[in-house]
Amino acid sequence: MADPKGFLTTARETPTRRPVDLRLLDWREVYETFPAERLEQQAGRCMDCGIPFCHNGCPLGNLIPEWNDLVWRHDWQAASERLHATNNFPEFTGRLCPAPCETACVLGINADPVTIKQVEVSIIDRAWDEGWVAPQPPSRLSGHTVAVIGSGPAGLAAAQQLARAGHTVAVYERADRIGGLLRYGIPEFKMEKHHLDRRLEQMEAEGVRFRPGIEVGIDMTADDLRRRYDAVIIAVGSTIGRDLPVEGRELGGIHQAMEFLPLANRVQEGDADVPVIDAGGRHVVIIGGGDTGADCLGTSHRHLAASVTQLEILPQPPEARPGSEPWPTYPMTYRV
Ligand code: SF4
Structure with missing residues (x-):
């Protein structure tokens, strides 16, 4: 103890x-x-x-x-x-x-x-x-091959475990960089991307091969993968946002969070000097009070928006754990 x-x-x-x-x-x-x-x-x-x-x-x-x-x-x-x-x-x-x-x-x-x-x-x-986090390459190879589809945290963890067990692993990612939501969803102010890059270097040294820019189902088929690999792991996410079919949705200046956040992250990656969707000087309304809404909030402020208003369908939760959600449950509380 x-x-x-x-x-x-x-x-x-x-x-x-x-x-x-x-x-x-x-x-x-x-x-x-x-x-x-x-x-x-x-x-x-x-x-x-x-x-x-x-x-x-x-x-x-x-x-x-x-x-x-x-x-x-x-x-x-x-x-x-x-x-x-x-x-x-x-x-x-x-x-x-x-x-x-x-x-x-x-x-x-x-x-x-x-x-x-x-x-x-x-x-x-x-x-x-x-320097305690070092590559752990396997002492011998199993002779088996595995394809992992998707390079978010689930795909990366599976790839690392399999590579350390001696299997030859390739990770396929449709985006141009490896990392999934860690790369293009999570803003830099929540996790600076050098943490991700450092881990990917460790995995490459352990033998994991990364294949960004390949969309399985379009650039290669499931049969291609089955022919080339002994096993396939599907660890994909989704880029299909939940839409809000209300009057005026089609007007300009209304974007899904996962259109806005990746473009901001691309500026941090050095792909552009200014974001394609720039909240700078604008009055921003964010619909949704969860984690993704918070990411949009922090990003809009760093774009130097004129004002930011966040809307949430539920009533504001209490600051402390309510009696209806006792220990050890995960309570809904107000966090900013
Ligand atoms: S429940 Fe809390 S106090 Fe108990 S072992 Fe876990 S961290 Fe420690």
């Missing part, structure tokens, strides 16, 4: 957000670096529960109390090893996951939960800085 009294003596602490004025001037991530000593104290709040509900909350089954304990004992390298035992890409989840582990944390019954997500991202960022 980490600090036996940590949950009694240490208050929950989360990283500071960079000042809004600065965030509007660049596309760097929102949060400041969290000092290692304070992070170790936060990890020390973990109670190493007999039944760790954080495991149930985490879709990956991350070994959360184990790496909390290791961080508290300053053994960050071992913590990184335990983190990677269940998670191929903790630098993605540590930035993008809504952290259902924290809403399931037992400490959350009557106190603030452990800052699990911050511990996770701090471990992996330090692991990269220290």
